[in-house]
Amino acid sequence: DAGITQSPRYKITETGRQVTLMCHQTWSHSYMFWYRQDLGHGLRLIYYSAAADITDKGEVPDGYVVSRSKTENFPLTLESATRSQTSVYFCASSDLNQPQHFGDGTRLSIL
Amino acid sequence: GQNIDQPTEMTATEGAIVQINCTYQTSGFNGLFWYQQHAGEAPTFLSYNVLDGLEEKGRFSSFLSRSKGYSYLLLKELQMKDSASYLCAVRPDQTGANNLFFGTGTRLTVIP
Numbered sequence: 001d002a003g004i005t006q007s008p009r010y011k012i013t014e015t016g017r018q019v020t021l022m023c024h025q026t027w028s029h030s031y032m033f034w035y036r037q038d039l040g041h042g043l044r045l046i047y048y049s050a051a052a053d054i055t056d057k058g059e060v061p062d063g064y065v066v067s068r069s070k071t072e073n074f075p076l077t078l079e080s081a082t083r084s085q086t087s088v089y090f091c092a093s094s095d096l097n098q099p100q101h102f103g104d105g106t107r108l109s110i111l
Numbered sequence: 112g113q114n115i116d117q118p119t120e121m122t123a124t125e126g127a128i129v130q131i132n133c134t135y136q137t138s139g140f141n142g143l144f145w146y147q148q149h150a151g152e153a154p155t156f157l158s159y160n161v162l163d164g165l166e167e168k169g170r171f172s173s174f175l176s177r178s179k180g181y182s183y184l185l186l187k188e189l190q191m192k193d194s195a196s197y198l199c200a201v202r203p204d205q206t207g208a209n210n211l212f213f214g215t216g217t218r219l220t221v222i223p
Contacts, residue, residue: 031209041215042213043200043213056208094209096209097141097142097209098209099156099159100144100209102153102155103153104152104153105153
């Protein structure tokens, strides 16, 4: 079944560690997005990508790195995790001027 | 900056009608989206407005007034399964990248 999948679904790590969240979509959508969702803030855009090898910062990019070597994959890396990055992370994809479709999310806890 | 406001919580009775409002002040405008999000799940797309007026989709309708920076989501014949958060999101045209800015969401509780 075509769709967008995120892995892992749950992750616990320690401050200072590097962690990578994976996102894979089978729709061949041009655009991909990473959001974090925190109580009181709603969904906030971290990074987005308009196509392979094209990425740009969103509202809250500090402490995160992304890459997009293939259209279908858009991994998000926390290079040195901090407690403030404890959150639920959602990946989404869309074509231009179309609704974004979200993955099931990754619940990340940083101790 | 982008500012999107919606009520934090609402409660309504099964079978009734509820209206969830959203007001926005953004650097540009190229569409307004409504998403539904059940607790612990991903947001799912409900509706989209880019022109003024009402868009109807089954029990759900969404209205937009661009001059007032205002939208609402109307849910009819409420069912228990409609208990969820409803997210209003605006696509400002300046970004040119299909980006959305979200409100903090309205948590709707449907009671018997």
